[in-house]
Amino acid sequence: MAGAYIRGVGLSCALGEDSESCVSAMQRRQVQPVRLRLDEFDEPLLMPYYRIPDRSELFDAGRFERLLPPVARAAVAQAGLTTAEIRRLPMFIGSSCFSIGLSESRYATALTQQPETAIPMPLCGYQDIAVILQRTLGCEGDTYTYNTACTSSANALLAALRMIELGWYRQALVVGAELANRTTLAGFSGLQIVAETLQPFDAARKGLLLGEGIGAVLLSAETDSASRLRVIGGASNCDTWSVTTANTDGNSVAKVLNQVLHQTRVQPQQVRGIKAHGTATPTGDAAEARGLQQVFASLPPVSALKPHLGHTLGACCVNELILYAGALLRGFLPATPGFETPDPVLGVYPLKTMDAAPDGHYLLNHFGFGGNNTVLALEKTAP
Amino acid sequence: MIKIVSASHYLQPVNDDAALTSLESALKDLCREPFRRIDRFIQLALLGSASCAAGRKLRPNCGIYLGSGLGPIGNNIVTQEQLIRDAEIPKPFNFINTLGSSAGFYVARNLGLQGQNFFISRRGASLQAVLSAVMADMLLGFVTQALVGAVEEVALPLGTHRLRQHLPQDILLAEGSHWLLLQSGAGDSRSLDLQRFAEFTALEDFLGSAWQAGDRLCCATSMDNRVADTLRQGFAAGALPDADGAFHDSLEAAWLAAFAAGSEPGNLFLVDGHRQRGWSLFHLGA
Structure with a gap:
């Protein structure tokens, strides 16, 4: 399998507003969530939240317009594309929120100013991220927008990889975007799976913490002297056990892991590290752990990155890929803050401290509502 | 060679003075279990996909590729009204059904499928996006059978639905659920x-x-x-x-x-x- 090289990245998340400073902040375990309080409900909604450290108000309607373009520009600039290549550049976008925050703001304003003509969902569809990016980057290529919950940007990246392998495109920009909005915050609160601390695979884990982030990865069929990371494959399947979690027996997770290993011709013992999905929900971690146990007789080092930036939902694949890839390039496997007490039932023990990251193969897990399981394989080569 | 093994086509114009056609009775005949907590978008997806697959035993790893420009718009409206107008936490099933992948989940469950399950959108061209995705996967051999559909829901009142899409107020609107069952290999059916x-x-x-x-x-x-x-x-x-x-x-x-x-x-x-x-x-x- 030819795969596709990572030629450029851009990232804005709770860790910082460029990819290098984000990796440094992750290395230093620097970030803590802020405390959110939404007062519009009968009972105030309180939760920790990993926000991008920009200066704007969290629900400012203009944040997408401000925060998206610099991230995408950084990825494109790093790859050194020509103007003609940028104009043709296809985009693969993954998000679970899209412009819902802007839609909420407009509806709320209309209800205040002209309630009799206020229209719910004044913005509909999924095109706004692509429209903003095409306008600001000067792209006119094809767009593919994925909405498969927390696997959205993983599936977007998988599609980009496959179309590059077919020769349909030479390059592709893959973008994951998730910004704070009331629907997501209140929706997850209603599901009662938001915790106070994020402790993936820990015996005391109680649930997830949300975060926001925008990431962009420029994938290319061609390598250059600086490209040491290549996405070499991926697979996806659907588990219909429950709409909110994979079956806790781990079978569908094991199946998708085995598909990726088979497809990439990598043996389990050749895997040098795993970036877990690690939401820290009791059932989510159980399904992932049992799936891993079925595939690996001896687990390679596991890193769960959500304690560094929160669960960025539809964008989590691209955001965490950039952090994990950045760590690999610096030679380390990330630690998992929040993991203290092993859960003997799970048998997965994420790294408490950083470890060395050798050249070789790595797996990145992603699971989402709607039964979506998607795993990607990455190869790090010597300079 | 990719073959179109079967197809289903539901296109229902919606008149300004009429209610939306009930799908309950058709779904009773087509679904192997009575799904609760589903919205109209999911109903439309179930109707089209089950009609397309009727009388066939699909492979468990058959892929699902669902495209839509607007997605579950009716459910999204209800969720936003709960949240913004009524200052209430959205009901869990309303929140979960805001995700495009929920429809694919129920389609997979109804047909007993465990393969790839994608929701893809490209405004005004979602079919082209899903067809490109499925054909890439089939040409590379990752998928040998796939249900490919496009679903569009209408949310009443129609005037508001037109406004949201910046459409002229005199345009006739329709709901649709259109599906193809694709399969790799030879055969007499259309390629x-x-x-x-x-x-x-x-x-x-x-x-x-x-x-x-x-x-x-x-x-x-x-x-x-x-x-x-x-x-x-x-x-x-x-x-x-x-x-x-x-x-x-x-x-x-x-x-x-x-x-x-x-x-x-x-x-x-x-x-x-x-x-x-x-x-x-x-x-x-x-």
Whole structure:
């Protein structure tokens, strides 16, 4: 399998507003969530939240317009594309929120100013991220927008990889975007799976913490002297056990892991590290752990990155890929803050401290509502 | 070779003074279990996919590729009203059903599928996006059988639905659920293939060599009108059934599914593209 090289990245998340400073902040375990309080409900909604450290108000309607373009520009600039290549550049976008925050703001304003003509969902569809990016980057290529919950940007990246392998495109920009909005915050609160601390695979884990982030990865069929990371494959399947979690027996997770290993011709013992999905929900971690146990007789080092930036939902694949890839390039496997007490039932023990990251193969897990399981394989080569 | 093994086509115009057609009774016959907490978008997806698969035993790893321009708009409206107008936490099933992948989940569950399950959107061209994705996967051998659909829901009142989409107030709206069952391999059924061209002249040349009397040509609704007119004039294309001009965001799916489900002879060519991004030609073989 030819795969596709990572030629450029851009990232804005709770860790910082460029990819290098984000990796440094992750290395230093620097970030803590802020405390959110939404007062519009009968009972105030309180939760920790990993926000991008920009200066704007969290629900400012203009944040997408401000925060998206610099991230995408950084990825494109790093790859050194020509103007003609940028104009043709296809985009693969993954998000679970899209412009819902802007839609909420407009509806709320209309209800205040002209309630009799206020229209719910004044913005509909999924095109706004692509429209903003095409306008600001000067792209006119094809767009593919994925909405498969927390696997959205993983599936977007998988599609980009496959179309590059077919020769349909030479390059592709893959973008994951998730910004704070009331629907997501209140929706997850209603599901009662938001915790106070994020402790993936820990015996005391109680649930997830949300975060926001925008990431962009420029994938290319061609390598250059600086490209040491290549996405070499991926697979996806659907588990219909429950709409909110994979079956806790781990079978569908094991199946998708085995598909990726088979497809990439990598043996389990050749895997040098795993970036877990690690939401820290009791059932989510159980399904992932049992799936891993079925595939690996001896687990390679596991890193769960959500304690560094929160669960960025539809964008989590691209955001965490950039952090994990950045760590690999610096030679380390990330630690998992929040993991203290092993859960003997799970048998997965994420790294408490950083470890060395050798050249070789790595797996990145992603699971989402709607039964979506998607795993990607990455190869790090010597300079 | 990719074959279209079966197709289903549901296109229901919605009149200004009428309620939406109830789908409950049809779903009772088509679904193997009574699903609770599903919305109209999911109902439409179940209706179309189950009709397309009716009488067939699908492979467990059959992929699902669902496209939509607007997604579950009715449920999203209810959720936003709960949250913003009523200052209430959205009900869990309303929140979960805001995700496009929820519809694919129920389709998979109803048909006993465990393969890839994607929701893909491209405004005004979602069918082209899902067809590109599924054909890439089938050409690379990751998928050998796939259900490919486009679903568009109408949310009442119609005037507001038109406003949201910036449509003229006199346009006739329709709901749709249009599906193709694709399979790799040989057989008598129609073939489906995709040609990609960097230059428009190459597309014209190809069409010129492939075109036969009685063939049909569709130009995507998102195409530049002048380019589309050039093609229509050049290939004297016959009109396709379009439910008296009723509109939804994935009309190309309605054209293709109607053609594939029917018994007309000849080829159907669907053209989409732009001078910068190149041209795609989806070809339903005779």
